[in-house]
Amino acid sequence: MNAETKTGCLWGVGVGPGDPELMTLKAARILGSTRLIAFFAKQGRPGNARTIAAGLLRDDAEELRLEYPFTTEISLNDPRYHLDMDAFYDSAAEQLAGRLAAGEDVAVLCEGDPFFYGSYMYLHDRLAARFPVRVIAGVTGMSGCWTAAGAPITHGDDILSVLPGTLPEEALTQKLAAADAAVVMKVGRNLPKIRRALAAAGQLERALYVERGTMAGERIERLADRDEAAETPYFAIILVPGRRGKR
The missing domain is CATH 3.40.1010.10 (Tetrapyrrole methylase, N-terminal domain)
Structure with missing residues (x-):
């Protein structure tokens, strides 16, 4: 009081x-x-x-x-x-x-x-x-997810873009194409749209899918390898790590 x-x-x-x-x-x-x-x-x-x-x-x-x-x-x-x-x-x-x-x-x-x-x-x-x-x-959820995935998200002067998956597909594509590193939240039923935007932006091969990060039932895989017909729960996030390799 x-x-x-x-x-x-x-x-x-x-x-x-x-x-x-x-x-x-x-x-x-x-x-x-x-x-x-x-x-x-x-x-x-x-x-x-x-x-x-x-x-x-x-x-x-x-x-x-x-x-x-x-x-x-x-x-x-x-x-x-x-x-x-x-x-x-x-x-x-x-x-x-x-x-x-x-x-x-x-x-x-x-x-x-x-x-x-x-x-x-x-x-x-x-x-x-x-x-x-x-x-x-x-x-944050995204911090827990990139740590669980063992994926350093930003290096040096990388700029991190945090995007809601609810954005229109064209806007997602543009922002992903311009991103050094990205996190896409609010995935759920938006995953097919997010996947198309990543592919169009040339970022699909770098993208990681993290489901229930740090929780029981955690699942981590390359998004490109994920079965497109698989159900996506609310607690899922997409990571696009930034620059890789030595500085």
Whole structure:
């Protein structure tokens, strides 16, 4: 609790890419001392961030599930997406605001780093001006993946491009063709489009496919060798390592 305002503190806790041992000491300390734990999850799923943090929560922790309105991927171009997601984050923020105003600290679990494509950001945007906030950095998913793959991603003065797989194919192709090194996130059902863009950009042979990096069931292979008919889960990422060889 914040002694001056008598309101609780909102903690955005980065829990890392999947392996609980890649969580920071600070994150572990806060999770072990905060009673109210909030986390995002799809309906019927345990929530990946909650799974990562499972062994670190207090025995008397109260858990607040924040369930996404969609259970399957939906196109960002679908008008329902932004309307429903905005309403969802508004509602989630108000749930937390009630607890914070009552003087309770709340720790929100976030995979990877909270400020790097993390769902926590949308709560932060809505609450940071109203309540004390502390954010704990986490190892990003992409960092965990390139380390698991044994693939140095940037050398010397390489420029790293981080691209969402939701981009139009032409834009992906252009950005990949110009990249020294690249990470493509938000893969899922976008993989066929990403693969075509990599091929058109002359980068397919360098690309690595990493599935569930640092987690149980981790899978790493050259994208060019991957069966195009194979199912691609949500937790997949494409790496295009930068310059290779001696400097």
